[in-house]
Amino acid sequence: MxxxxxxxxxxxxxxxxxxxxxxxxxxxxxxxxxxxxxxxxxxxxxxxxxxxxxxxxxxxxxxxxxxxxxxxxxxxxxxDFTNPSTFILLGIPGLEAAHVWISIPFCVIYAIATLGNFTILFIVKTELSLHGPMYYFLCMLAVTDLVLSTSILPKMLSIFWFNSREINFSACLTQMYFILSFTAIQSGVLVAMALDRYVAICDPLRHSTILTNPMVAKIGLAMVLRGAMLVLPIPLLARRWPYCRTNIISHTYCEHIAVVKLACADISVSSYYSLSVAFFVIGQDVVFIAMSYTQILRAIFSLPTKDARLKTFGTCGSHLCVILSSYIPALFSFLTHRFGHNVPQHLHILMANMYLLVPPMLNPIIYGVRTQQIRDRLLQPFTHKGT
Known part of the structure; x- marks a missing residue:
C-alpha cells in the first residue's frame, strides 16, 4: 500500500x-x-x-x-499560508520553567501602575486647585501609561499562567498598533509637559494666557493625531505581507519586527518606515525637550539667589525624572537590540517588556512623591485622623 x-x-x-x-x-x-x-x-x-x-x-x-x-x-x-488565523506567542524562550516566577514582579509592576495612575486621575479630577495645564498633561500621561501597560500585561500573564499562547491575527496587529501609537503619544505628552515648564519658568507672567484650556486641548489632540496617523501604516503593511514560514513569535507580545520577520517577502518597506517613524518622533521630541531645558536652565542660573534657583528647579524636577525613566530604558533596549548580537534572546525580550512597563509604574510614584499638591492630597486622610 x-x-x-x-x-x-x-x-x-x-x-x-x-x-x-x-x-x-x-x-x-x-x-x-x-x-x-x-x-x-x-x-x-x-x-x-x-x-x-x-x-x-x-x-x-x-x-x-x-x-x-x-x-x-x-x-x-x-x-504554505498567506493569512494565518492565529499567531503563537512563546513568551520568553529559554525561561519557560520560570514563567510563573517571572510573572510575580510583572504583576506587582502592573498593580502599582494601575493603582497609581488611577489615583493621579482621581486626585486631579476632584481637587480644583490642580485644574491647570501641568496637571492636565499629567492626566494625559497617566492615560497613555494605563493603555500601554494594559495592552501588554493581560496577554503576557495568560501565557505565563495558563499557557494560552494563541492570539488572533487581527488582535495581534491591533496590539501592535496600540503599543506603537501610544508610545509615540507618550513621547508627545512629555514634549507638551516640557513646553509647560518652559513657559512657566521663562515667561511666567504669560503662562495663564498662553496655555489656556483650549490650547491644552489642542496640544493634546495634536499629540494623539500625530501618534495615531504616523503609526497606522505599520500594521497595515504587516497585514498585506504573505506569511508562509511559521506563525510562532518568540516574544511575549506582538512586537513589530518579530512579526514581520515571519513574512516570506521583502519587508524592507516595513523596516525602513518603522525606523523612520521612530527617529522622526523620538528624535524630534528629544531635540525639542533638550532645547526647552537649555532655556530653562539658563533662566534658572540667571536668578540672583541659590534658594530661588533650587526652588525654581524643583518645579521641573519631577518632569526631568519622568523623562529619564521613559527614554533611558527605551534607548538601552534599542541599543542592545541593534548592536548587542551576543546578548541572549531572553534578555532582549525582558528589556523590551521593561521599557514599556517600568515608566507607567514610576511616573505616578515620581509625581506623588515630588509634587507637594499631590502629596498633600494623598496624605490628607491620614493627617485628619491624626488630628
Whole structure:
C-alpha cells in the first residue's frame, strides 16, 4: 500500500483517524482533540519514510512541543499560508520553567501602575486647585501609561499562567498598533509637559494666557493625531505581507519586527518606515525637550539667589525624572537590540517588556512623591485622623 511522504516535522494523529485514514490525510493532533476528526485521541506520532510507517506514543514533553508545531502546519502536503488565523506567542524562550516566577514582579509592576495612575486621575479630577495645564498633561500621561501597560500585561500573564499562547491575527496587529501609537503619544505628552515648564519658568507672567484650556486641548489632540496617523501604516503593511514560514513569535507580545520577520517577502518597506517613524518622533521630541531645558536652565542660573534657583528647579524636577525613566530604558533596549548580537534572546525580550512597563509604574510614584499638591492630597486622610 502506497503512502504519501510524511513531513520532516512529524505530525500526530489520533488512533481512530489513523486507522480510518492512515497517513495519507495528514491529520493534526491538537491539545484536546484531533483537528481532523474531533476525536479525543491517544497521541501517536508518525515516523519513518514513504511506504514504511510506524507509530510511537509521545511523552508529555513532546506533546507540548507538538502542540505548538500543530499550529504552524496545515497538512502533510501543504505548509504554505498567506493569512494565518492565529499567531503563537512563546513568551520568553529559554525561561519557560520560570514563567510563573517571572510573572510575580510583572504583576506587582502592573498593580502599582494601575493603582497609581488611577489615583493621579482621581486626585486631579476632584481637587480644583490642580485644574491647570501641568496637571492636565499629567492626566494625559497617566492615560497613555494605563493603555500601554494594559495592552501588554493581560496577554503576557495568560501565557505565563495558563499557557494560552494563541492570539488572533487581527488582535495581534491591533496590539501592535496600540503599543506603537501610544508610545509615540507618550513621547508627545512629555514634549507638551516640557513646553509647560518652559513657559512657566521663562515667561511666567504669560503662562495663564498662553496655555489656556483650549490650547491644552489642542496640544493634546495634536499629540494623539500625530501618534495615531504616523503609526497606522505599520500594521497595515504587516497585514498585506504573505506569511508562509511559521506563525510562532518568540516574544511575549506582538512586537513589530518579530512579526514581520515571519513574512516570506521583502519587508524592507516595513523596516525602513518603522525606523523612520521612530527617529522622526523620538528624535524630534528629544531635540525639542533638550532645547526647552537649555532655556530653562539658563533662566534658572540667571536668578540672583541659590534658594530661588533650587526652588525654581524643583518645579521641573519631577518632569526631568519622568523623562529619564521613559527614554533611558527605551534607548538601552534599542541599543542592545541593534548592536548587542551576543546578548541572549531572553534578555532582549525582558528589556523590551521593561521599557514599556517600568515608566507607567514610576511616573505616578515620581509625581506623588515630588509634587507637594499631590502629596498633600494623598496624605490628607491620614493627617485628619491624626488630628
Amino acid at each position: 502506497m503512502h504519501t511522504p510524511v513531513s520532516a516535522l512529524s505530525v500526530g494523529c489520533c488512533c481512530r483517524c489513523r486507522s480510518e485514514r492512515g497517513v495519507r490525510n495528514g491529520c493534526l493532533w491538537g491539545i484536546s482533540s484531533c483537528l481532523s476528526c474531533d476525536h479525543h485521541p491517544r497521541p501517536w506520532t508518525h515516523t519513518g519514510s514513504q511506504g514504511n510507517v510506524r507509530y510511537m506514543q509521545e511523552t508529555p514533553l513532546s506533546l507540548s512541543v507538538r502542540h505548538l508545531l500543530s499550529y504552524s502546519m496545515s497538512d502533510s502536503n501543504s505548509t
